[in-house]
Amino acid sequence: AVHFAGCCHPLPGDRIVGIVTTGKGVTIHTIDCETLESFADTPERWIDVSWDKDPETDQLHTGRLNVVIANQTGSLGSLTTVIGKNDGNIMNLKIVYRATEVVESLIDVDVKDVKHLTNIIAALRATPHINSVERARG
Secondary structure (H helix, E strand, C coil), rough: CCEEECCCCCEECCCCEEEEEEECCCEECCCCCCCHHHHHHCCCHECCCCCCCCCCCCEEHHHHHEEEEEECCCCHHHHHHHHCCCCCCEEEEEEEECCCCCCEEEEEEECCCHHHHHHHHHHHCCCCCEEEEEEEEC
């Protein structure tokens, strides 16, 4: 059984590594995932893995974004519209901080690969009312 780590949300195009867990299978992490530090003393659990290069694969993966938007009418609507127009599908949205001027959110978006997520990030950064966007890690 292979599954993708929820700590780093690996996407096709990311450099990845597998960690073997007895009874659980292989968990795929990005090579820069902070969780990997906890496996430094057990190199026998690490395996080399790579992405399937089949261009016909339409499998979606979850990318996580940390977004700070202006706390103004229509800001959230602009954000969701930009994601939708760039063929992203919001699977989860969690407000982690709210202030008078800004709202910080974690947003899980289904995307094809790291390039798709990068395109969504670029479109969001060009949108008024959006203060910052970055791929969430950890």
